[in-house]
Amino acid sequence: MAIGHCKDVENGEIVINGLEDLEEPFIQKEGKVVSYQDEDDDQENNGGSVGMVLLSTFVAVCASFEFGSCVGYSAPTQSAVRDDLHLSLAEFSTFGSILTIGAMLGAITSGRIADIVGRKGAMRISACFCITGWLAVYFSNGSLLLDIGRFFTGYGIGVFSYVVPIFIAEIAPRNLRGLLTTLNQLLIVTGSSVAYIIGSIIPWRILALTGLVPCVLLLVGLCFVPESPRWLAKVGLDKEFQVALRKLRGKDADITREAAEIQVYILTLRSLPKASIRDLFKSKYIRSVIIGVSLMVLQQFVGINGIGFYTSETFVQAGLSSGKLGTILYACVQVPITVVGAFLMDKSGRRPLIMISAAGTFLGCFLAGTSFFLKGQNMFLDWVPVLAVGGILVRDEPL
Known part of the structure; x- marks a missing residue:
């Protein structure tokens, strides 16, 4: 009789098979050692349902799609926005890049917001910021309202960048956690790709209204999915x-063990001493911190956002x-490459993929730089577009 299934004998909830249970040896001579991990997997595969988990994940990744829509908005609309609102190149550059400033502030405050109002509350607040931002972009007649709207959408996706993967990880069972959290990045890329494609077809104001759709769905x-149990x-x-x-x-699922594990985890977390920024600079952490932060900083210095925001004009x-x-081609390549990268991540490891990405980024930068150098020197002009398109695709897709 497993401890996880203990019930009230007097009320007839279980039946004891005479002395058979007592006659079983306390230490089995043959058989495997069953760990909590095995028992948890058995419980997750028997009597449980993943329908609500899948629905909750679908709802959450609407925010991921919104993230991609915001990132991909400026690339196909640059010429149309500049012509309609008579913006200079500097003014549109401000419009494109101010998204990252809002996202930075959103990411900084996201943890606090998610802890105070919950994961669902944080997503609601972010969606409201994005809706306000898109409406401001739609009704803008000059650079000021345009920039305010872009900043608001940036703040919203900055909060999304933290709360969505956290929410999915906290609601998903262990055997589906890795797969479901991968959907966050996949839907970000899908959202930007869709924005690139339809933005090449429809007016920029209508494209801004399409950004409202993921927010409304979210x-x-x-309203129909539960809050994170861990929160x-x-x-x-x-x-x-x-x-x-x-x-x-x-x-029909037995949640006793999982509920107990979550409670133990929360108690353990509360008992740990509070960490400070100074702790990151201790000798036992400093090497890992330098490597992790350097990878993120260098990835951004590669300029992937700059290409993403101004893809159309670059081509x-x-x-x-x-x-x-070129924008449509760029969009079509992003999604399959992301899917391949997600599958290879666990099979090939992170380090080999980072090395391959770095090599691809170097090659792409070299090709794109060479193309613009040749254009400036009026040499091999027929090869300039080929090198530029190839360089941008090779440069950004591995990342």
């Missing part, structure tokens, strides 16, 4: 915690008759 969907346990809402976990795992400057073709 706000409506959040509910963290803030002491024990009854709501049990209800949310039961809703996620299914009415035009490289000599293409229209930036739409």
Whole structure:
């Protein structure tokens, strides 16, 4: 009789098979050692339901799609926005890049917001920021309102960047956690690709309105999915915690062990001493911190956002008759490359993929730089567009 299935004997909830249980040896001579991990996997595969988990994940990745839509908005709309609002190159550059400033502030405050109002509350707040931003972009008649709208959408996606993967990881069972969290990055790339493609077809104001669709789906969907059980346990809402976990795992699933593990984890987390920024500079952490931060900083210095924000104009400057073709090609390549990278990440390891990405980025920068150098020297002009398109695709897709 497993400890996880102990019930009330007097009420007839279980039946004891005479002395058979007592006659079993306490230490089995043959058989494998069963760990908690094995028992958890058995419980997750028996009697449970993943329907609500999948629905909750679908709702959450609407925010990821919104993230991609915001990132991909400026690339296909650059020439149209500049012509309609009579913006200088500097003014549009401000519009494109101010998104990252808002995202930075959103990311800084995201953890605090998610801890205070919950994961669902944080996503609702972010969606409202994005809706306000898109409406400001749609109704803008000059650079000021345009920049304010872009900043608001940036703040919203900055919060999304933290709360969405956290929410998915906290609601997903262990055997699906890796797969479901991968959907966050996949939907970001899909959102930007869709923005690139349809932005080459429809007016820029209508494209801004399409950014409202993921937000509306998110706000409506959040009404039908439970809050993160781990957050509910963290803030002491024990009854709501049990209800949310039961809703996620299914009415027939045994959530006793998982609920106990979450409670133990929360208690352990509270008992740990609070860390400070100074702790990162201790000798036992400093090497890992330098490597991790350097990778993130160097990845951004590569300029991937700069290419993403101004893809269309970059292709035009490289000599293409229209930036739409290059933008659509750029969009079509992003999604399959991301899918391949997600599958290779666990099989090949992180380090080999980082090395391959660095090599691809170097090659892409070299090709793109060579193309613009040849254009400036009026040499091999027929090869300039080919080198530019090839360089940009090779440069950005591995990342």
